[in-house]
Amino acid sequence: MKLETLALHAGYAGDPTTHAATTPIYQTTSYTFDDTQHGADLFDLKVAGNIYTRIMNPTHAVLEQRLTEMEGGVGALCVASGMAAITYSIQCVTDVGCNVVSTSQLYGGSYNLFAHTFPRQGIEVRFASHDDYAGFESLIDDKTRALFCESIGNPAGNVVDIAKLGEIAHRHGVPLIVDNTVPTPFLCRPFELGADIVVHSLTKYIGGHGTSIGGAIVDSGKFDWVANAKRFPMLNEPDPSYHGVVYTEALGPAAYIGRCRVVPLRNTGAAISPFNAFLAMQGLETLGLRMERHCENAQRVAEHLQRHPRVEWVSYAGLPDSPYHGLCQKITGGKASGILSFGIQGGKEAGARFIDALQMILRLVNIGDAKSLACHPATTTHRQLGQEELIAAGVREDMVRLSIGIEHVDDITADIDQALAAAV
């Protein structure tokens, strides 16, 4: 089936006891065992079934199956937030002394995790610009366990050549992890381009209504953990934290996502709630329609800003003169999602006045809501970064980031115009 259909139907064939048409919210902490043997078999991963909602839940399972099919993978794991998904996606394949190589153009939370938190836990993250392929490759050594990038960077709006980074990763026997939050599977399917693992913040376009936080990891099942067993002993040797299971033997191509569930999630516990998983599914149902409108509106707003005499620069990969226009054709078929950024005459102060003058567009730090949103990254999401780090992250001091919603485009441009008039 096609994505629009999977978004509505995948993973749920109806509830045999209640005939509920919509996936129910299974608001339960735990599940009964038929007998002690059944319990033991569940713990040994010998039979499929539910044990405890920190690790699995039937509502989560439907969302996980839906995301698996939409990304074209073998399995998914939903967790409490996008940040938890990113943390677990890396913790699943790293130990103290290992490193990860990442693009420097990242969501502010991911940058903080990589630059500050992981290093204090003994996992080094090395940064290179997303288009410096030689630099990227030179950072990989025998302690490298993954490459990481965002398919479309938030807030820089840079588009990443996933195929090229995938080739580099595979030449060195490591997986490529792609944060696909900004384009969503409707615009970009990283597995088809050579990515091995996809992570999502469900909080953004997938949820789509600004109601709930959630995250997901999706496994393509294509990375050969066995051939690269030296780098990945955690997937190829008996796990004492899970009574000696060898994940590649017990779970085959789903070894990675299985270990994400029974090690990082089970042992550190950032579980999503059944209610938030339910809300993410309500969003997912209309994601295809919303993405079309987000892209259409953002394209119109970018063109409008580009023509505006008070606007100095506009960054949106849908604009023909964007340095990312060509790559955007390659990875999303030319649809650049709903995030754009720009700078106005008068720099940082005028940018702040612009944001303060907005009447309909909301002042907040989020993206992907059905409503249009505005923020000033240099004073909010990226405020802890120094001048050089800001440049590496692709964040200019005067940058205003807009997440264009699905309102009528004339109302969006009208609010922008009156705020520009007030600011400059």
Ligand SMILES: *Cc1c(COP(=O)(O)O)cnc(C)c1O
């Ligand atoms: C928001 C965001 C995250 C983090 O997601 P949360 O659900 O807020 O934890 C990660 N990556 C990108 C690209 C994001 O926009």
